Amino acid sequence: MTPELKKDRPLSAGHLLGLEGMPAEEITHILDTAEALKEILERPIKKVPTLRGITVVNLFFEASTRTRISFELAEKRLSADLINFTKVGSSVQKGETLLDTARNIEAMRVEVVVIRHQSPGAPVFLAQRLESVVINAGDGAHEHPTQGLLDLLTLREKFGQIQGLKVAIIGDIAHSRVAMSNIFGLKALRAEVMLCAPPTLIPRGVESLGVKVCHQVDDAIAWADALNVLRLQLERHQAAFLPSLREYYMTYGITLKRLEKAKRKPVILHPGPINRGVEIESAVADSGASVILDQVTNGVAVRMAVLVLLSAPEVMG
Amino acid sequence: MKFRVKTKLADTEGMRRTLTRLAHEIIERNRGLENLALVGMRTRGVFVAERLKKLIRQIEGGDVPIGILDVTLYRDDFRLKFKQPQVQITHIDFDVDEKNIILVDDVLYTGRTARAALDALMDLGRPARIQLAVLVDRGHRELPIKPDFVGKNVPTSIGEEVRVRMMEHDGEDAILLVESEDEEEANRDS
Numbered sequence: 001m002t003p004e005l006k007k008d009r010p011l012s013a014g015h016l017l018g019l020e021g022m023p024a025e026e027i028t029h030i031l032d033t034a035e036a037l038k039e040i041l042e043r044p045i046k047k048v049p050t051l052r053g054i055t056v057v058n059l060f061f062e063a064s065t066r067t068r069i070s071f072e073l074a075e076k077r078l079s080a081d082l083i084n085f086t087k088v089g090s091s092v093q094k095g096e097t098l099l100d101t102a103r104n105i106e107a108m109r110v111e112v113v114v115i116r117h118q119s120p121g122a123p124v125f126l127a128q129r130l131e132s133v134v135i136n137a138g139d140g141a142h143e144h145p146t147q148g149l150l151d152l153l154t155l156r157e158k159f160g161q162i163q164g165l166k167v168a169i170i171g172d173i174a175h176s177r178v179a180m181s182n183i184f185g186l187k188a189l190r191a192e193v194m195l196c197a198p199p200t201l202i203p204r205g206v207e208s209l210g211v212k213v214c215h216q217v218d219d220a221i222a223w224a225d226a227l228n229v230l231r232l233q234l235e236r237h238q239a240a241f242l243p244s245l246r247e248y249y250m251t252y253g254i255t256l257k258r259l260e261k262a263k264r265k266p267v268i269l270h271p272g273p274i275n276r277g278v279e280i281e282s283a284v285a286d287s288g289a290s291v292i293l294d295q296v297t298n299g300v301a302v303r304m305a306v307l308v309l310l311s312a313p314e315v316m317g
Numbered sequence: 318m319k320f321r322v323k324t325k326l327a328d329t330e331g332m333r334r335t336l337t338r339l340a341h342e343i344i345e346r347n348r349g350l351e352n353l354a355l356v357g358m359r360t361r362g363v364f365v366a367e368r369l370k371k372l373i374r375q376i377e378g379g380d381v382p383i384g385i386l387d388v389t390l391y392r393d394d395f396r397l398k399f400k401q402p403q404v405q406i407t408h409i410d411f412d413v414d415e416k417n418i419i420l421v422d423d424v425l426y427t428g429r430t431a432r433a434a435l436d437a438l439m440d441l442g443r444p445a446r447i448q449l450a451v452l453v454d455r456g457h458r459e460l461p462i463k464p465d466f467v468g469k470n471v472p473t474s475i476g477e478e479v480r481v482r483m484m485e486h487d488g489e490d491a492i493l494l495v496e497s498e499d500e501e502e503a504n505r506d507s
Contacts, residue, residue, distance in 0.1 A: 036387065036404045045440045048390040078390075308390070308404065 015127045015134040016306050018143035019184040027188055031153050034298065034305035040077060041300060051080035054311055056112040057105050060137070061087045061098075064116055066272050066296065067137050067146070071114050074303035083110070098122060099129060106130050112307065115139070120177075133310045141175050141236060146306060147271055148181025150299040152189065154291050155226055157298070158267055162189035168220040168266075170196045170252065171230030171279050174203050175237065178271045182228060183209055196220035197252065200241040217252050218262060226267040229254050229280050245278050255281040265289050272296070320478065320495040326453075326471060327492040329484075335468040336365070339450060340372035342466050347417055350377055352445065354416045356384040358434055359405055362422040364483045365452050369421065384409030386420075391433035413442040419466075423481040425451040428462035453492060455479045 019027070040048055056075045060068055068084070075082045085105070087093070092101060102113065114135045115123050120142035127134040138144040156162055167186055173179045173195050186193050187210055194212040195202055202213055214220055221227065232248065242248050259265065268280075268290040276282045285292060327335060347353055350373065357366030363385050370383050387405040420434055431449055438447060450466035455473045471479055471494065480493040 033404050036406045039407050040390075043441060047440065049436070050390040305404075 014310070015123070015136075016145050016310065017123050017127060017134065017136050019145045019148045019181045019188070020143065022184070022188060024188045024190075027149070027152065027185060030149055030302065030305050030309060031156060033309060034149070034153055034301040035157075037304045037308070038298070038301040040304075041297065046077055047079060048077065049079045050308060051075070051078040051311060053081075054112065055081045055083070055110045056114060056307070057083045057085060057110045058137075059085045059102070059105070059113060059115045059117075061092070061115070061117045061122075062138070064138070066299065067116065067144075070296070070299040071135075071137060071146075071303050073300050074307060077300070078304055078307055080112070080307065098125070102126050102130055106132055112311065135306060135310070138177055140177065141180070141233075142177050143181045143184075144177040144271075145181050145185075146299065146303050147178050148185040149306070150295055150302040151178075151182055151228060151269055151271070152185050153298045153302055154269060154295045155191075155267070157294070158291060159225065162186065162191050165191040166194070166223055166225045167191050167228060168194040168196055168224035168226070169228045169230065170217060170220060170254065172201050172232045173197050173206070173230070174201045174241075175233035176230050178228075179230060183211055187211075194220055194223060198242065198248075217254070218258060221254075221258060221262040221264060221266060224266045226269060227254060228269040228271075230271065231273060231275055231279055249278055253277075253279060253281060254284050256283045256287070259284065259289075267291055269295060319498040320480075321498060322493050322495050323477065324494040325491060326469060326479075326494055327490075329490040332452075332490045332492065335452065336368050337372055337376075339452075339466050339468055340369050340376055343369065343419055343448075343450060344373060344377050346448075346465070350379045350381055352415065352417045353419065354382045354384065354411060354413070355419050355421055356386050356409065356434075356438065358420065358422045358430065359385060359387045361481050361483055361486060362386075364485045365423055365450075365481075366419075366421040367485075369419075369450070382411040384411065384413075386434055386437055388430060388433040388437050391437045393429060393433065407437070409441060413438060413444045415443070415445045417446045417448070418444045419448050419450050421450050423452045423483075424479050425449070425454045425462075425464055425467075426457055426479075428458045428460035431462050432460050452481055453479050 040046055058068060058071055072082060110132055112133045114137050115126060116137040117139050120140035122139050123134050123136035136143060136145055152162060159165055169179050169182055183193055194214055196214045196217055199215060207213055268284060270292050274280060274285055355366040355370055357363035366383055370381055373381055385408045387407045389404045448465040451464050452468040453471050454464055454467045455471050476496060478495050478497050480495050482489050482491045484490050
């Protein structure tokens with residue numbers, strides 16, 4: 001039997017390009033599936049045969065540790081065959097375009113393309129041109145849907161439900177694809193979202209997405225059930241958005257002292273990698289309130305869920 | 318679902334008697350409850366297993382561990398069949414190593430679900446023995462699989478189907494022989 005992937009369901013788009021516009025039922029279905037799949041990660045033999053015969057290529061045009069390893073593990077746990085592509089040491093350095101690289105890989109009969117790219121929209125570009133299923137593993141400052149989903153799963157596990165939850169996203173919103181995917185996902189499941197950062201790091205007009213904006217981190221701590229603390233994406237800063245990292249830590253860093261002063265214990269999420277002493281104090285990252293490592297575990301489960309759901313075809317005949 | 322009920326093969330009482338006999342047979346053939354564990358296959362196999370557990374306690378006065386198996390990820394028709402795969406939680410909180418496992422399902426048909434369940438169980442460890450208990454065997458095997466404990470043998474034609482309805486899930490206890498009026502439906506059960 002030749003594995004044949006159908007692209008028109010069950011994730012209605014046939015691809016996972018972003019959480020923008022994804023209906024709440026679809027998000028919930030992914031989270032439910034991920035929850036069921038988590039059990040596999042606890043087994044002595046952490047493998048099921050579901051994606052036998054399916055080949056996945058991980059196209060990583062940008063550095064990544066967690067996401068790449070997480071996707072790779074998810075693919076292996078489901079028995080898919082996988083190929084890893086990184087920009088360094090590939091033909092991209094010889095001037096090959098994204099489309100040519102992808103077409104060549106597809107000509108080798110690959111069913112699923114996982115792509116991380118510095119340009120926003122690169123996954124959409126591929127999805128419009130390739131037969132393969134495309135999964136966005138982060139495109140510029142646009143979206144990082146699997147990160148958004150794993151944050152949702154972690155919050156749901158911790159609080160039982162997302163609806164009505166108050167989540168503050170703190171830090172470099174302007175350069176963060178994680179923030180965008182979180183906003184779309186959280187809003188779809190009817191959480192309240194607050195963004196907190198210096199004015200230079202909050203995109204203008206973001207209130208139109210139905211989020212609150214604040215510039216005092218103490219106010220965000222006093223309000224929120226959970227804080228999603230973002231790293232400063234210094235590699236994407238093309239101007240001086242901050243006086244200094246030291247000053248950022250003084251005014252926006254999540255410290256024990258701040259949490260104690262607010263007499264609140266919000267749950268702490270962080271997409272990683274953590275810059276200790278910049279956006280978050282070590283003691284907070286390692287405290288009982290932190291679910292940072294649960295996020296990593298949930299990341300594998302969510303990626304497995306997405307792979308399973310996208311490779312399910314139509315009924316034959 | 319378009320189908321027509323042809324015969325009611327069992328009602329509440331009938332099902333109770335059949336399950337009671339199955340429970341007795343399981344205890345007898347395994348010489349007691351030592352090392353015994355029940356694993357129900359989703360969906361209705363789980364309820365059949367729970368009933369057997371209760372009956373075994375009544376008869377023998379001891380508890381056997383019970384687990385739930387979801388075989389969706391192990392099916393050989395995974396890519397052919399599911400519009401919206403519903404992967405549910407496999408929940409087996411005992412060590413399957415060296416256990417005598419009774420795999421429980423409601424209807425045995427092609428044997429493909431049982432095959433998937435065997436693979437799934439083997440991935441969890443190395444049971445000493447696996448036996449298969451089913452409420453109804455309707456024939457038409459496509460794989461060399463033979464049940465150890467059978468509630469009812471019901472010879473069927475391909476166009477017919479056996480529907481087990483259970484109080485916990487369907488609001489009544491019944492085993493029905495139905496005739497599908499929809500061809501796709503006829504091939505649904507396995």
